[in-house]
Amino acid sequence: MSASTVQFWFDFASTYSYPAAMRLEAEAKARGVDVVWRAILLGPIFAAQGLKDAPFRVFPQKGRYMQRDLERICAALHLPFQLPAPFPQNSLLCGRIAHALDGEARVRFVKSVYALEFGEGRTISDPLIAAEALRRADLDPSFVEKAKEDEVKAALRAATEEAQSAGVFGAPAFTTKDGELFWGNDRLEDALNWAVQGKL
Amino acid sequence: MSASTVQFWFDFASTYSYPAAMRLEAEAKARGVDVVWRAILLGPIFAAQGLKDAPFRVFPQKGRYMQRDLERICAALHLPFQLPAPFPQNSLLCGRIAHALDGEARVRFVKSVYALEFGEGRTISDPLIAAEALRRADLDPSFVEKAKEDEVKAALRAATEEAQSAGVFGAPAFTTKDGELFWGNDRLEDALNWAVQGKL
Numbered sequence: 001m002s003a004s005t006v007q008f009w010f011d012f013a014s015t016y017s018y019p020a021a022m023r024l025e026a027e028a029k030a031r032g033v034d035v036v037w038r039a040i041l042l043g044p045i046f047a048a049q050g051l052k053d054a055p056f057r058v059f060p061q062k063g064r065y066m067q068r069d070l071e072r073i074c075a076a077l078h079l080p081f082q083l084p085a086p087f088p089q090n091s092l093l094c095g096r097i098a099h100a101l102d103g104e105a106r107v108r109f110v111k112s113v114y115a116l117e118f119g120e121g122r123t124i125s126d127p128l129i130a131a132e133a134l135r136r137a138d139l140d141p142s143f144v145e146k147a148k149e150d151e152v153k154a155a156l157r158a159a160t161e162e163a164q165s166a167g168v169f170g171a172p173a174f175t176t177k178d179g180e181l182f183w184g185n186d187r188l189e190d191a192l193n194w195a196v197q198g199k200l
Numbered sequence: 201m202s203a204s205t206v207q208f209w210f211d212f213a214s215t216y217s218y219p220a221a222m223r224l225e226a227e228a229k230a231r232g233v234d235v236v237w238r239a240i241l242l243g244p245i246f247a248a249q250g251l252k253d254a255p256f257r258v259f260p261q262k263g264r265y266m267q268r269d270l271e272r273i274c275a276a277l278h279l280p281f282q283l284p285a286p287f288p289q290n291s292l293l294c295g296r297i298a299h300a301l302d303g304e305a306r307v308r309f310v311k312s313v314y315a316l317e318f319g320e321g322r323t324i325s326d327p328l329i330a331a332e333a334l335r336r337a338d339l340d341p342s343f344v345e346k347a348k349e350d351e352v353k354a355a356l357r358a359a360t361e362e363a364q365s366a367g368v369f370g371a372p373a374f375t376t377k378d379g380e381l382f383w384g385n386d387r388l389e390d391a392l393n394w395a396v397q398g399k400l
Contacts, residue, residue, distance in 0.1 A: 049259050049261060049262075050259075058250075059250075059251075061249060061369045062249075062370075064367075065369065065381060065383060068380075069382075072380075072390070072394075072399075075400070076399065167264075167265065180272075181268070182269075186384075187269075190272070194272075199275065200272055200275070
């Protein structure tokens with residue numbers, strides 16, 4: 001593990017995690033930072049804050065803004081964007097599959113899922129869509145079955161608990177070795193810079 | 201009024217409005233954008249969303265993050281930062297005074313208030329501190345009395361209502377002539393760029 005490592009915490013249900021996941025590899029490589037991609041579930045994290053639903057549904061005005069904000073951000077990045085139906089998506093299946101994969105394979109799968117979900121508006125809780133994400137990531141589509149394994153289920157729960165312990169309250173989030181927390185696609189560069197130089 | 205005009209909506213109680221106010225003139229000038237500085241009150245805007253208090257107090261974990269985030273942002277900008285006590289501050293007096301001033305005088309006053317509040321941790325609801333902000337902005341400290349005028353009180357209320365009509369749900373916020381809304385210090389450059397070129 002290099003001296004500069006960042007933990008990237010994401011939930012497949014999280015909208016702003018989509019542009020972050022698509023941008024992260026290039027930005028990290030440019031700075032020589034290693035990234036550990038950690039799928040989590042925001043449900044328990046929101047519930048612990050007393051939120052009964054995703055913040056953009058509790059605050060619909062903010063939800064409408066978020067959608068327009070993402071349209072503008074994705075347009076600038078030349079990324080297709082459409083909200084899937086239903087929205088938000090149930091991210092449990094793909095979150096588990098992510099934990100059944102390692103390293104580069106996990107990264108390819110995560111990006112395939114986000115591209116299907118927010119680029120094409122697909123329903124990622126559907127095992128056929130999850131299998132398609134695996135296929136597009138040059139992985140065995142039968143890996144969908146791994147989501148049923150107790151070890152994999154436990155890994156997703158453990159990552160979520162670790163995120164909470166690190167202070168994560170939303171996604172995407174980034175944490176550095178020296179304990180700094182950065183929240184949002186907007187803080188991706190800041191988190192990577194901090195990992196290298198201890199400042200923004 | 202130039203073709204490129206941005207409305208800048210801020211509340212003196214808003215933390216992220218502090219770096220935005222300090223950065224705005226230089227960034228706008230660099231792009232040839234005219235900015236209209238509009239003091240508002242977030243209280244009624246939060247209440248309309250069903251929030252009983254400032255979001256960072258309703259969600260204390262987010263509040264702690266916000267403080268650290270601002271420390272990092274202000275350090276990078278070489279701006280002093282300290283939270284005033286009590287926090288958040290009552291922004292009514294200074295919000296009214298801002299509406300009693302125009303153009304450059306208003307901008308100088310706004311920046312003086314933010315510097316006292318978040319740079320030095322002063323209590324801006326104190327008329328003596330408001331008078332000091334006027335003095336530092338090369339304005340007559342007796343302008344504090346203007347806050348008592350009905351016309352000035354009405355102007356702050358009207359600006360708040362206009363912000364709500366424009367979809368503003370938090371501060372700082374920026375709106376462009378073509379109806380785009382941008383929220384947060386993080387979107388300052390995007391808002392100005394949009395005003396010039398219709399994209400980020």
